[in-house]
Amino acid sequence: MISDAIETTQCQRKDPVDLFHSGHFVKICAPMVRYSKLAFRTLVRKYNCDLCYTPMIIAADFVRSVKARDSEFTTSKGDRPLIVQFAANEAQVLSDAARIVCPFADGIDLNCGCPQRIHDDLKRTVDLCRKAEATGVSWITVHGRNVEERHQPVHYDAIKIIKQNMSIPIVANGDVKTLKDAENIHHMTGTDGVMVARGLLANPAMFAGYEETPLKCIQDWVDIALEHGTPFTCFHHHLMYMMERITSKQEKRVFNVLSSTSAVLDYLNDHYGV
Ligand SMILES: Cc1cc2nc3c(=O)[nH]c(=O)nc-3n(C[C@H](O)[C@H](O)[C@H](O)COP(=O)(O)O)c2cc1C
Numbered sequence: 001m002i003s004d005a006i007e008t009t010q011c012q013r014k015d016p017v018d019l020f021h022s023g024h025f026v027k028i029c030a031p032m033v034r035y036s037k038l039a040f041r042t043l044v045r046k047y048n049c050d051l052c053y054t055p056m057i058i059a060a061d062f063v064r065s066v067k068a069r070d071s072e073f074t075t076s077k078g079d080r081p082l083i084v085q086f087a088a089n090e091a092q093v094l095s096d097a098a099r100i101v102c103p104f105a106d107g108i109d110l111n112c113g114c115p116q117r118i119h120d121d122l123k124r125t126v127d128l129c130r131k132a133e134a135t136g137v138s139w140i141t142v143h144g145r146n147v148e149e150r151h152q153p154v155h156y157d158a159i160k161i162i163k164q165n166m167s168i169p170i171v172a173n174g175d176v177k178t179l180k181d182a183e184n185i186h187h188m189t190g191t192d193g194v195m196v197a198r199g200l201l202a203n204p205a206m207f208a209g210y211e212e213t214p215l216k217c218i219q220d221w222v223d224i225a226l227e228h229g230t231p232f233t234c235f236h237h238h239l240m241y242m243m244e245r246i247t248s249k250q251e252k253r254v255f256n257v258l259s260s261t262s263a264v265l266d267y268l269n270d271h272y273g274v
Contacts, residue, residue, distance in 0.1 A: 029041060047210075062101070083106065109141075142170060159191060172193070
């Protein structure tokens with residue numbers, strides 16, 4: 001809750017732009033509605049994630065309602081650097097929301113990606129990015145698909161061209177599943193950072209070089225989630241994602257229908273000694 005966060009986080013501001021000048025590509029946890037919340041951010045930070053985004057927050061609700069604010073945004077002392085993502089279609093509302101949250105965050109992101117991402121005519125995308133750059137944005141993240149594309153390969157070549165035409169840092173997003181993928185995409189596109197969503201859900205330790213979720217990471221999630229009082233559905237869904245690649249179909253049939261924290265804890269203890 002913002003009210004709880006005031007004393008612990010207000011003075012911890014870091015400039016996330018510095019990360020882009022560190023000489024390494026920046027490893028970023030993407031905004032994910034329902035998922036990139038405080039507990040999950042705490043977990044991925046343990047495994048070499050440099051920068052985290054909150055889930056998308058509707059700016060108008062955030063400004064209007066204290067209740068919406070407290071349920072949509074929680075943070076803690078170690079939850080930095082942090083970017084808060086808003087959806088807004090009025091500049092004043094975005095500005096008001098940014099002003100409220102700024103003591104607890106290191107940056108504000110405006111979600112422009114659902115559903116327009118790159119345009120078929122790449123010149124139009126480059127023009128849009130240039131306009132954003134001229135307004136003073138610090139960096140831009142590009143998901144390399146157009147509005148019709150869902151499962152087609154990501155156009156890393158398009159991301160590379162955007163990068164070549166911009167002065168501010170550019171972050172590549174799309175289909176990164178391992179640290180090796182991230183490194184390859186960084187080399188292929190020349191971008192300054194890589195943002196990952198589903199790859200981190202499946203393996204929150206991927207930025208630390210693990211090919212699949214290590215048991216230690218599952219144990220860490222259990223500890224962190226319980227400590228944060230994570231609601232059962234969220235606790236369980238994250239485990240389903242994390243264990244997707246390491247459990248058989250038969251195990252999933254049992255695990256995925258468990259309906260209480262104690263049942264999940266018993267299962268993990270019996271099967272994995274976690
Ligand atoms: C569960 C889930 C929730 C998402 N929520 C958001 C969001 O709140 N804001 C946003 O800009 N993108 C959101 N996205 C899109 C991701 O940030 C990302 O752009 C997309 O999944 C492609 O990256 P990936 O291939 O690494 O998954 C979401 C994606 C997933 C899977």
